[in-house]
Amino acid sequence: MRTPRVVAARRLQRRRERDAAGLFLAEGPQAVREALAAAVVQEIFGTGNGLTRFADLIQSAREGGARISEVTDEALAVLADTVQPQGLVAVCAQQPVPLEKALGRGPRLAAVLAEIRDPGNAGTVLRTADAAGAGAVIFAGDAVDPYNGKCVRASAGSLFHVDVVRAPDPAAAVEAIRERGMTVFAATGYGDTDLDALADAGRLATPTAWLFGSEAHGLPADLLALADARVRVPIYGGAESLNLAAAAAVCLYASARALRRTSE
Structure with a gap:
């Protein structure tokens, strides 16, 4: 009834x-x-x-x-x-956290989901960011609602573990992140910087925010231009590319490993 x-x-x-x-x-x-x-x-x-x-x-x-x-x-x-x-x-x-409050807590790792509209992908990246120790996940621009049912399920409870931020202006969010002293890396299959080279150079061992775009369209040009580096995940086999969730996992865990080493 x-x-x-x-x-x-x-x-x-x-x-x-x-x-x-x-x-x-x-x-x-x-x-x-x-x-x-x-x-x-x-x-x-x-x-x-x-x-x-x-x-x-x-x-x-x-x-x-x-x-x-x-x-x-x-x-x-x-x-x-x-x-x-x-x-x-x-x-x-709902318990969305304002961007300034989330950044004021000093996260060492954050993920920005720019214009990602697929709730399953967004929820999976949220879950991965939580597992990698990120303190904030920012849903920027015309991104999916983090409280969408499919996104909630895909997050597997991680929605309740990290600061979930809604930021209507992705560029303004990136500027605010940089003003807090965080390095901003944009994950893109067409990046001019290799993730392994970035790790080998010790550039992941600082507070970092990773930008991820939609699987279909990637990151817009204005956000790519704002990043400190545009980073590609190296492909060693015959696969054309990685999907969004897999690429996010590789990038976030590379940062998590580097950050753990600096705190040991």
Whole structure:
């Protein structure tokens, strides 16, 4: 049965409604667990089986003051994006961080997702940035909404671990990053600087922000011009290129390794 609360929650599948309410949906036990740890859960919708199976999460949610609403399998399917939902969907408060606040915390590694519109790619890069120890992930320009359901799922909880920033002007964001003393590298298959050469020269061992563009169009010329270097990942085999998520992982982990060495 679609109760008024289910109907209201379903509206959060649209970006306009999410932005107006300052809320979003997190689906599945892993996302709900991370959202609870971040203290952003307002309500959990669960099937009878889901509420029983994940009783520990439900108890934690109750202790945190969240509302628990039991719904039918059909109602939960309306809220979930996946074909086989796992019995829980949480309504969570958005917690975007202003750019200046995120930079003021002094991150040693950050990722800027410029005009990346594919939610799966964006969420995967967010997850990778978190794993590599980045302190901030900046969704710049006409990028996908970080609270899009597919992006939330692809982030696998990392959405709640790092400062997530929305920056409407990518160029202004890059300038602000550089003013904080961070080096800005643009990842591009047509870069004039090789990633391995950059690492060998010790240029990754400083606070760094990596710019990543969409898989289809790459980074716009104005952002490439603002970067301290335009960096390509070397291809040693016969592959034409790496996809966005793979290239981001290589670049971010190269920086993470260099930064760890300087702190040892």
